[in-house]
Structure formats: structure tokens, C-alpha cells
Amino acid sequence: MVPHLITALTGPINELEQRLLDATPVIERWFRLEWMEHTPPLYCSADIRNAGFKLAPVDTNLYPDGWHHLSPEMLPLAVQAAQAAIEKICPEARNLLIVPENGKPSSFYLASLQRLREIFRMAGLNVRFGSIDPALGRNVTVALPDGEKLTLEPAQRTRYRIGLKDFDPCTVVLNNDLSAGAPGILEELREQYLLPPLQAGWSVRRKSRHFKCYEGVSKRFGKLIGIDPWLIAPLFASCGEIDIHEPSGDECLRSNVDALLTKIRRKYKEYGIAEKPFVIVKDDHGTHGMGIMTVRDVKDLDRPSRPPMQDKAGAVPRGEVIIQEGVLTRERIHDAVAEPVVYMIDRYVVGGFYRVHADRAEDENLNAPGAKFVPLAFAAAQLPRPGVKAGASAPNRFYMYGVIGRLALVAASYELEATDPEMQDEG
Amino acid sequence: MVPHLITALTGPINELEQRLLDATPVIERWFRLEWMEHTPPLYCSADIRNAGFKLAPVDTNLYPDGWHHLSPEMLPLAVQAAQAAIEKICPEARNLLIVPENGKPSSFYLASLQRLREIFRMAGLNVRFGSIDPALGRNVTVALPDGEKLTLEPAQRTRYRIGLKDFDPCTVVLNNDLSAGAPGILEELREQYLLPPLQAGWSVRRKSRHFKCYEGVSKRFGKLIGIDPWLIAPLFASCGEIDIHEPSGDECLRSNVDALLTKIRRKYKEYGIAEKPFVIVKDDHGTHGMGIMTVRDVKDLDRPSRPPMQDKAGAVPRGEVIIQEGVLTRERIHDAVAEPVVYMIDRYVVGGFYRVHADRAEDENLNAPGAKFVPLAFAAAQLPRPGVKAGASAPNRFYMYGVIGRLALVAASYELEATDPEMQDEG
Numbered sequence: 001m002v003p004h005l006i007t008a009l010t011g012p013i014n015e016l017e018q019r020l021l022d023a024t025p026v027i028e029r030w031f032r033l034e035w036m037e038h039t040p041p042l043y044c045s046a047d048i049r050n051a052g053f054k055l056a057p058v059d060t061n062l063y064p065d066g067w068h069h070l071s072p073e074m075l076p077l078a079v080q081a082a083q084a085a086i087e088k089i090c091p092e093a094r095n096l097l098i099v100p101e102n103g104k105p106s107s108f109y110l111a112s113l114q115r116l117r118e119i120f121r122m123a124g125l126n127v128r129f130g131s132i133d134p135a136l137g138r139n140v141t142v143a144l145p146d147g148e149k150l151t152l153e154p155a156q157r158t159r160y161r162i163g164l165k166d167f168d169p170c171t172v173v174l175n176n177d178l179s180a181g182a183p184g185i186l187e188e189l190r191e192q193y194l195l196p197p198l199q200a201g202w203s204v205r206r207k208s209r210h211f212k213c214y215e216g217v218s219k220r221f222g223k224l225i226g227i228d229p230w231l232i233a234p235l236f237a238s239c240g241e242i243d244i245h246e247p248s249g250d251e252c253l254r255s256n257v258d259a260l261l262t263k264i265r266r267k268y269k270e271y272g273i274a275e276k277p278f279v280i281v282k283d284d285h286g287t288h289g290m291g292i293m294t295v296r297d298v299k300d301l302d303r304p305s306r307p308p309m310q311d312k313a314g315a316v317p318r319g320e321v322i323i324q325e326g327v328l329t330r331e332r333i334h335d336a337v338a339e340p341v342v343y344m345i346d347r348y349v350v351g352g353f354y355r356v357h358a359d360r361a362e363d364e365n366l367n368a369p370g371a372k373f374v375p376l377a378f379a380a381a382q383l384p385r386p387g388v389k390a391g392a393s394a395p396n397r398f399y400m401y402g403v404i405g406r407l408a409l410v411a412a413s414y415e416l417e418a419t420d421p422e423m424q425d426e427g
Numbered sequence: 428m429v430p431h432l433i434t435a436l437t438g439p440i441n442e443l444e445q446r447l448l449d450a451t452p453v454i455e456r457w458f459r460l461e462w463m464e465h466t467p468p469l470y471c472s473a474d475i476r477n478a479g480f481k482l483a484p485v486d487t488n489l490y491p492d493g494w495h496h497l498s499p500e501m502l503p504l505a506v507q508a509a510q511a512a513i514e515k516i517c518p519e520a521r522n523l524l525i526v527p528e529n530g531k532p533s534s535f536y537l538a539s540l541q542r543l544r545e546i547f548r549m550a551g552l553n554v555r556f557g558s559i560d561p562a563l564g565r566n567v568t569v570a571l572p573d574g575e576k577l578t579l580e581p582a583q584r585t586r587y588r589i590g591l592k593d594f595d596p597c598t599v600v601l602n603n604d605l606s607a608g609a610p611g612i613l614e615e616l617r618e619q620y621l622l623p624p625l626q627a628g629w630s631v632r633r634k635s636r637h638f639k640c641y642e643g644v645s646k647r648f649g650k651l652i653g654i655d656p657w658l659i660a661p662l663f664a665s666c667g668e669i670d671i672h673e674p675s676g677d678e679c680l681r682s683n684v685d686a687l688l689t690k691i692r693r694k695y696k697e698y699g700i701a702e703k704p705f706v707i708v709k710d711d712h713g714t715h716g717m718g719i720m721t722v723r724d725v726k727d728l729d730r731p732s733r734p735p736m737q738d739k740a741g742a743v744p745r746g747e748v749i750i751q752e753g754v755l756t757r758e759r760i761h762d763a764v765a766e767p768v769v770y771m772i773d774r775y776v777v778g779g780f781y782r783v784h785a786d787r788a789e790d791e792n793l794n795a796p797g798a799k800f801v802p803l804a805f806a807a808a809q810l811p812r813p814g815v816k817a818g819a820s821a822p823n824r825f826y827m828y829g830v831i832g833r834l835a836l837v838a839a840s841y842e843l844e845a846t847d848p849e850m851q852d853e854g
Contacts, residue, residue, distance in 0.1 A: 025521050028551020029511075032518040077502050080775055084454070084511055091459040094452050125453020347508055 016055065018398050023225040030224055031406055032349070038319055038413040040347045042085055042195040046408040047355070048340045048401050049327035056234045056327050057340075059282070059367070059406040060210055062200040063177045064368050065101075065108075066119070066353070067115035070343060071375035075119065076353035081345035082123040088346075089193050092171035096125040096162060100152065101176050102133035102338075103205060105142070112232065114144055116175065119345075127168050130155030132176065132185050160190040161300060171195060177202050178209055179285075197254075199419040202285040209418065215409035218225045218341065221407060232404060235325040238284055242319050245384035250301065256323045258298045264325050269304060278326035279362050292365040316414055328362050337362050340376065340398075342405030349402040352376045365426060443482065443658055450652040458774070458833055465840040467774045469512060469622035469742075473780070473835040474794065475767045476754035480700050482827060483754050485707070485766075486794070487637055489627040490604045492528075492535075493780070494542035497770055498802035501778035502546065508772035509550040513598070516620050523552040524590060526613070527579065528603050529560035530621035532569070539573055543602065554820050555594050555723060557582030559603065559612050568615035573591040587617040587844055590854055592687040598622060604629050606712075622821050626846040627839075634749045635665035636845065640844045641838035659747050659831060662690055665711055670745050672714040677728065680708065683750045685725045691752050705790050712747060719792040721753060760801055764789050766827075767803065770833030775831040779803045835851075 045064035067275065070078065086093055098120075099112055117127045131152045141151040153164050163169055164187060171193045174186075178201025186198055199205065215233055219360045222229035237260050239252040257279055264277035282292040295301060333337040338359040345353045354374040357366040376398070417423055430820070447454065452588045456819060472491035473484045497505065513520055517720055525547075527540055557580045568578040580591045589612060590596055598620045601613075605628025613625055626632065642660055649656035662686050666679040691704035709719045758765040763785040770778045781801040784793040844850055 024548075025553050029519065029521055031551075032514050036518055073500060076501075077507060080504060080507055083459075083775070087459050087462070091463055092456065121451075124452050124458075127450050169565075257765070298744050348510070353686055 016227065017397070019225055019227055020403055024399070026224060027403060031410070032223070033349050034410050034413075035248060038410065038417065040344070040409050041200065041416060042089075042346065044311055044344045044405075044409050044412055046342045046344075048092060049329045050331055050340070050397075050401075050406050051275075051328040052330045053255060053271060054231050054327060055404055056232055057214065057404055058234060058324065058327055059207075060214075060408040060412055062196050062205070062263040063175050064343060064414060065112040065175070066112040066341070066373065067113075067343070068108075069341075069373040070115070070351035071353075073175075074375075076351040078119045078345055081121050081348040081350050084103060084348070085124065085346040086123055090170040094126055095167055095169040096120050096171050097130045097155070097167070097169035098127060098173045099132055099155065099176050100129055102131070102180070105152070107145075110141055110142060110144060110286040113175070114148065114150055117150070120173070122266070125196055128164055128169075130162065130164055130167075130169075130172075132183055143194075160188060161187065161192055161369075162189055174200070175185075177402055179203075188310040195274050197420065199418055199421065200232075205301060206238075206284045206320065207282070207324075207413070208236065208284050208320075210411060210415045211230055211322070211406075213235045213414040213418065215406060217407050217411045217414065218335065224419070226402070230267055230356060231360065234327055235260060235267075236322055238320070238322045240320060242321065251322070253321065257281070257295055257301060258321055261295075275328060275345070280324045280326050281321055282324070282364065282365075283320070284322045285326045290356050294364050295323075296363075308336075326363055329366070330362065336372075337364075337365050337366060338374070338426060341400050342401050344405060344409050347406070347409070349405055352398075352401065352405075386395065407417070433537055433664060435683065442529070442807060443654065445831055446652055446654055446729050449541055451826070453651060454830060456838070457552055457648070461837050461840075462774050465844065466731070467771070467836050468627065468775065468843060469523040469537075471518075471771045471832075471836050471839055473769045474773075474830040475769060475831050476756045476829075477758055478768070479757045480659050480698060481754060482831055483659055484641065484831055485661060485751065485754055486634075487641075487835045487839055489623045489632070489839060490602050492602070493768070493800065494546070494557065494770070495535075495538040496542075496768075496800040496802055497778035498780075499543070502549070502726070504775070505546045505770075505777040506549040508544050508645065508775040508777050511775070512773040513547075513550055513552065517597040518813060518831075520596055521553055522596040523547050523554050524582070524596035524599045525554060525556045526582065526599060526601050526603050527556055529607070532579070534572075537571060537577060539693065540602070541574040541575065543578055544577070544602075545599070553594075555591055555596075556580060556704075557591055557594075557599075576598065583610060584612045586618055587615060589613065589616055601627070624843060624847065626848065627843055631846055632842070633665075633711045633747065634709070634837075635711050635747075637835075637838060637842050638749070638751070640841040640845065644834050644838045657694055658664065659834065661754055662687055662694075664750045666748050666750070669748065679697040680748065681725055681728055684708070684722055684728065687752060689748055690724075702755060703790075707751045707753050707792065708748055709751065709771045709792075710747070711749045713771075719794070720789050723752075723790075753790055757789065757795070763799075763803070764791075764793060766793050767828050769828050771832060771836050774833070774836070776832055777808070779828065779832075780823075796842065840844055 024150045041062050045060040045061045049056060049058050051329050080163055098116060099367055101109060101302060113129065116207055120127045126250055129152050132155050136154050139151055139153045141149050143149055156163050169192065171197055172189065182198045182201055182204040185196060218229040237256040242252050260279050261277050268275060268277060276296055278296040279296055280292060295333060329337060329339045331340065333354055333356050337360050338354040338356040341353055341355055342349060353376050355366050356367065356372045356374055357370055366383060396416035459550050468489050471487045472490055474486040476483060477483050525543060528536060540556065547554045556579050559582050563579060563581050564597055566578055566580045570574055570576055582589050585593060588595065596619065598618065599696045600622055608630040609628055613621060645656040646659035664683040667681060669679050687706050688704050695702060695704060703723060704722045705721055707719060708722055756764060756766045758767065760781055760783050764787050765781040765783040766783055768775060770781055780803050782793050783799045783801055784795065784797055786797055787793050
């Protein structure tokens with residue numbers, strides 16, 4: 001089930017890999033101690049780029065879809081992790097409500113919802129879908145390709161709870177990134193667990209905050225195992241609210257792009273890397289990989305050559321951008337550029353897949369129309385093989401991906417604490 | 428990976444199956460609440476017999492071997508469960524010591540130890556084997572078939588700890604059933620976690636106590652889902668210390684066998700079961716399936732036709748016996764009689780296999796020389812398929828096995844509480 005990956009990893013990455021494998025007990029212990037102090041988000045997916053000399057997360061999704069791209073063999077692992085999560089959150093639970101994205105669901109998204117329902121059902125819960133889309137006036141039932149059905153029902157609000165007509169859930173799972181802002185129907189659910197919490201939605205969340213948290217995590221982790229944190233973290237900068245279509249907005253962008261490219265160039269020189277540095281400019285709270293620009297030189301920003309950074313679902317909402325160090329991906333499946341996406345539930349890696357794009361280069365965003373997905377059988381694969389020398393077999397690499405994915409997960413937990421209104425009140 | 432099973436299940440079992448499947452959320456909730464009050468043993472395996480009309484555990488092992496019979500696909504599930512266990516027990520752990528059985532390990536047992544080491548290694552721990560066999564004077568390294576090595580080292584005792592020369596573990600995992608009694612080297616380990624605890628060894632443990640606890644668990648569970656607990660529990664009786672080779676010892680045995688056969692006959696009549704009742708007489712603290720006798724009629728006990736109930740590894744240690752309702756097994760693999768064995772780590776079902784014996788009948792013990800093992804791929808299989816009607820597909824059955832296995836696990840946790848010296852002091 002593990003696809004053959006044409007990796008060309010030489011030099012530093014194998015050192016890094018060996019370092020991670022040798023430090024496995026130290027690393028796992030570190031994660032255990034982190035989770036004693038911090039609460040992981042209910043679920044999370046991390047896009048990871050392996051440049052050979054460097055391995056880092058480039059995007060962390062707190063409302064993952066694409067669950068159906070995990071190989072079916074991984075289902076028991078996801079179920080077990082979901083059981084562990086439910087045990088902690090709401091052991092007395094019978095019912096769980098999933099709040100899906102607004103709008104008419106695509107067949108892709110329906111398949112993902114179906115898999116998510118299967119995970120929580122198999123964990124032993126009654127699962128139903130409560131839509132918060134104001135346009136959904138009544139139940140809508142969709143027949144799925146395998147003959148199963150999926151019904152979206154309008155969520156109903158009572159004083160401190162949300163539910164369906166005859167369905168009172170203990171836990172409400174958000175699978176809606178709240179791009180349009182947090183709706184009132186989800187606020188002040190004092191008697192229920194809303195997971196992930198409201199502040200994980202894009203109305204509050206910023207990629208720059210996440211990567212700031214990740215930077216801190218990577219520094220501590222780098223110290224733990226004795227590596228330069230740059231090897232596992234992308235450099236970044238952010239501009240506040242700018243209008244990149246106006247010359248005034250350009251200034252912040254240009255100076256940051258230039259400074260970041262210089263920093264990367266210095267790092268490449270330090271490590272003897274003969275690659276061309278690049279940065280990725282993207283919406284600081286955008287989603288779905290829309291409006292993402294690769295910039296290799298500050299001149300690329302000169303209009304009119306610059307492609308409009310515009311979300312295909314509408315204009316960039318507020319014009320906040322993050323400028324992130326571009327991380328090459330050296331992973332390839334059948335000659336197409338690929339990047340691993342690691343899925344986690346609670347504190348556990350439960351699977352992953354490769355996002356593959358035949359029309360993109362290794363320094364471009366792959367999360368774009370035309371991407372294909374290849375399930376990764378993580379069986380024994382996201383796990384270290386202590387008896388097996390690094391580099392001798394492909395599976396070793398997945399342990400690293402699982403470590404980097406979980407570092408992003410730790411960063412997400414810090415991020416959610418930093419934006420938790422209740423913690424703010426206390427602080 | 429799931430072997431084709433020639434099952435002939437008709438009538439009541441499908442009702443039971445449907446009842447269990449329909450009650451999945453209720454059942455899973457019940458387990459969650461049980462684990463809030465009670466601590467599962469670190470690991471456990473349960474031998475399960477499916478008679479069609481009845482499904483019950485017949486033996487619960489708190490020091491399971493046979494780990495290598497679990498399909499490799501199940502490894503991540505076992506690792507995740509081990510991670511969850513370690514998190515609770517000793518999150519700051521780096522090192523784990525496994526205490527294996529005394530004596531020269533068979534190739535079977537070595538393979539099991541290797542797999543057990545793999546599970547805890549992959550969970551991120553340094554794992555070594557500390558033998559408490561007084562005959563082991565120095566390190567013994569064995570080369571395993573796959574080229575790996577396994578070293579047994581003599582365990583060393585300090586004031587309140589056990590370890591190896593340069594290895595100080597936080598957790599000590601017992602994989603030694605202490606048939607010969609609890610050795611001093613394992614007593615008063617005040618600064619470490621010994622799992623399962625000393626009282627799980629056969630010097631303290633009694634099958635009759637386990638099944639007394641199981642009886643209580645099955646009654647509460649039966650009430651929960653509205654079934655006669657007899658459908659999931661074997662009746663039993665026990666004699667204290669008797670010498671079955673003396674006529675005086677026979678009396679207790681005969682009267683109990685007779686009474687139990689009468690009880691079973693009554694139950695068979697109640698359910699219209701046209702089978703011949705039988706009981707199993709076995710050592711109340713024996714192990715490894717030695718000295719197990721099927722008795723279909725009290726006359727079977729008349730010597731000299733009675734086979735000597737003698738452990739091949741030595742005489743029956745103290746002559747305490749349990750007389751247990753025999754449960755037919757209707758599972759077959761390629762015409763050979765089979766029974767599922769469910770493996771658990773912490774509170775999770777992590778896999779299982781079929782024990783198959785070509786020379787045994789469906790009313791005989793299969794745990795005997797000549798038994799073969801067929802791994803069960805539990806992938807999506809130990810889990811309920813709520814969309815799938817019971818009886819329509821084989822996988823449904825495995826959810827039941829996972830439920831029954833976990834009921835035995837709950838009973839084991841009660842049993843260990845009942846014999847915990849510290850709880851005794853408090854009580």
C-alpha cells in the first residue's frame with residue numbers, strides 16, 4: 001500500500017533522519033510531557049514538505065476534510081484515537097453532532113464527511129450532521145455512491161446548547177472553518193463541548209500566529225535533539241492589513257519578501273545548498289489553497305506580471321498576508337511532485353496521504369485544482385523501526401513525518417490557548 | 428486477511444448479535460464509564476467460544492504470549508494502545524523492562540517476546556529483558572530467525588527498584604505468570620510500576636475468582652442490553668483443595684460436576700438446544716492449557732477411565748479445580764475446530780487470532796499441543812458496521828468478540844482490585 005517514492009535524499013536529511021530515529025525515546029517522552037500540559041485539538045492535518053536538506057510543515061488545518069483519502073486499513077487506528085478523545089472529553093456521551101461546511105457539499109466533501117461519520121460511529125457514538133448554513137431550511141438527504149445515505153439537518157439552538165429536533169449531543173465537532181465568521185448559533189454553548197473551539201475558525205485564526213507558535217516549538221524541540229530548528233521550521237514574516245493591489249500595500253510585502261529571501265539565502269549558504277530560495281505569499285487566514293503565490297525574486301512582485309492573489313471563491317477577505325519560506329518537496333510519485341499530508345486525531349497520528357500534482361513544480365503549492373491523492377498505508381510505517389538503519393528502508397521516513405506533524409499539532413494547541421477567550425480573561 | 432469461517436450460526440445467536448450491534452453506542456458508553464472507575468490490566472488475552480446460541484470467554488490470560496500471531500497490520504493499533512497506557516502510567520518514562528518467563532525460551536516464546544518488544548519500542552521506549560530466573564547467571568543473547576537479536580539479562584534488585592546493570596526502568600512489564608510463586612525480587616517495588624501487579628500471578632490468581640467477577644459483570648451487562656447473562660457467561664463451580672487421585676477428593680468434584688450438568692441441561696431445555704451438555708474440569712490456577720478434562724457425564728469421572736489431570740510440566744500444583752460449563756465452538760477453519768483469541772492492551776482491542784486444532788472436537792479444549800494459529804486481520808473487523816445488517820457479513824461477528832473480550836477485561840480489573848493488598852489494607 002505504500003507507494004514507491006522516488007526520493008533523492010542525500011546529505012543532511014539522512015543525518016536529520018538518523019538524529020530523529022536515535023532520539024525516538026526522547027522524542028516520544030517529550031510529546032507525552034507536552035500533552036500533560038497542553039490539550040491537542042480534536043483533529044488536525046499537516047501538509048509537510050521534504051526538501052531533503054529540510055523537512056517542515058507548511059500548512060496546518062484544524063478542520064480537515066479529505067478523510068476518505070486515508071487508506072481503509074487505517075480506520076481502526078482512527079477509531080481508537082477517536083475513542084481516546086471521547087473518553088477524555090465526554091465519557092458519558094451517546095450522541096455526537098458534526099457541523100459541516102456551509103453550502104452544497106461536493107462529492108469529495110460528502111465522501112470525507114461519510115468517513116468522519118464512520119470513525120465516530122465505530123467509536124460507538126450516534127452521529128448526525130447539523131448544518132449551520134442559514135440557507136438550509138429543511139433536511140437534505142444525499143445518496144452516496146456506495147448506497148449509504150447522508151442527511152444534513154438544520155442545527156437548532158436552545159439557550160446554551162445546539163442540536164437537532166430529537167438529538168441532543170454532548171460533543172459538537174466542527175468541520176466548518178468559519179471563513180465567513182463565527183455565527184451566533186455557535187457562541188456561548190456553555191453546556192456542550194465544541195471541538196475544535198470557535199477561535200480555531202478563520203475569523204480568529206491566523207497562519208502567522210500558528211507559525212509563530214511553531215517557531216517556539218521547533219526551537220525547544222531543536223534544543224532537545226540537538227539540531228538547528230531551521231531544519232524543521234519555515235521562516236516567515238507577515239504584513240498586517242494591506243491591499244496588495246495598491247502601491248502602498250506593496251511596500252510591506254516587498255521589504256518582507258526581500259528580507260526573507262536574504263535570510264534563506266544565508267541559510268542555504270551556511271548549509272551549502274545550491275538551490276534557488278523562494279517564498280510563498282498567501283492569505284494569512286485563507287483556506288483551501290486559493291491565492292497562493294510563489295515568489296523567487298522581489299521583481300516577481302512587479303505588476304502586471306504578478307498574478308492576482310485572489311481567492312477563486314471571492315476576493316481575499318481582508319488582505320492580511322503571510323510570507324513564508326518556500327520549502328521544496330523532493331517527494332515524487334510516478335514523476336509527479338508530491339507532498340505528504342499527515343492526519344491526526346487527538347494526540348495520535350492516524351494516517352496520511354500524498355497530495356500529488358502533475359502540473360506543478362517542486363517549488364509550487366500543490367493544494368490546487370488538479371491535485372490527486374494517494375493513500376499512505378501507515379501500517380508500521382509512521383512508526384520508527386529502531387532495528388532498521390535510517391536510509392536502508394523507506395518506512396523510516398514516515399516516522400519523521402509523524403514527528404513533524406505532531407510538532408505542528410503541539411503548535412496548534414499553543415495557538416488555541418493563546419486565542420482562548422477564557423484564558424485571556426484569566427490572564 | 429480474515430480467514431473464511433464455516434460458521435453454522437442460526438437462531439438465537441443472530442438475535443444476540445443484532446442486540447449487540449443495535450446497542451453499540453450504549454455498550455461503548457458503558458465501557459467508557461467502567462474505565463472511569465476501574466483500571467484495566469496492562470494487557471490481556473481472552474479465549475472466546477462461540478457456540479452459536481451462546482458466546483462466552485473460557486479463559487482470560489493476564490500474561491499473554493503469542494503476540495507474534497497477531498497480523499502485522501495490527502501493529503500500529505497495538506503501538507497506539509501501548510502509547511495510551513504509558514501516558515497514563517509513567518509519561519516521563521524512557522526505559523521499560525520486560526520480565527519474561529523463567530527457563531530456556533522456546534522459539535515460539537522468543538517470537539512473542541520480540542513482537543512485544545517491538546510494540547513498546549515503537550511506542551518510543553528503550554526496551555530490555557530482565558530475567559528473574561535464578562538459573563540465569565549472565566546475559567544470554569539469542570539470534571532470531573530474521574537476524575534480530577534478543578538478550579535476556581539477569582534482573583538486579585536495589586532497595587525498592589529492579590533493573591539491569593546500566594538500565595533503570597520506570598515501568599516493569601511482567602510477562603511471567605509466576606506459577607512458581609511470587610519471588611522476593613519482585614516484591615515491594617515501591618518506586619516502580621509493576622504491570623500487571625504481583626497478585627495477577629498464579630500464586631494468587633484463581634480462575635474461579637475471575638469467573639465470579641465475570642459473572643457479576645455479565646449480569647450488569649445483560650441488564651444493560653436486555654439479555655440473559657447466561658448467553659455470554661459460562662456457569663461454573665469450584666472445589667477447594669482436593670486430591671482427585673484420592674476417593675475423598677472425588678466427592679466434591681462429582682457433586683459439582685453433576686449439579687453443573689443439571690443446570691446446563693435446564694438452560695439448554697429453556698432455549699430448546701439439542702446439544703449434549705458438558706463441563707470442563709481444570710486446575711484453578713493452572714496455565715498453558717495443561718490438564719484440562721472434558722466431562723460429559725459424571726460417570727466419566729470413574730477411574731480408571733478418567734485420564735490423569737496432570738500438568739505435563741509437573742503435577743497439579745495444589746489440586747484446586749474449577750468446573751466450568753463447556754461452551755461449544757462452532758467456528759471452523761478448513762474443517763478444523765477453531766476458537767478466537769482476542770488481544771487487548773490497556774482498554775483497547777488490538778487484534779486477535781484463531782486457535783485451530785485439527786484433532787480436537789468442538790467440545791474439547793484447543794489450547795493443547797498440535798494447535799495452530801491463524802492471524803485475524805481486525806482492520807475494520809473488530810468494529811461494528813452500523814450500516815451493515817447483522818448476519819449479512821462476517822465482520823459483524825468480530826465486534827461481538829471484541830465486546831466479550833472487553834467484558835473479560837473488565838472482570839479482570841475487578842479481580843485485581845479484589846486481590847490488591849493495598850486495597851485490602853484500606854478496606
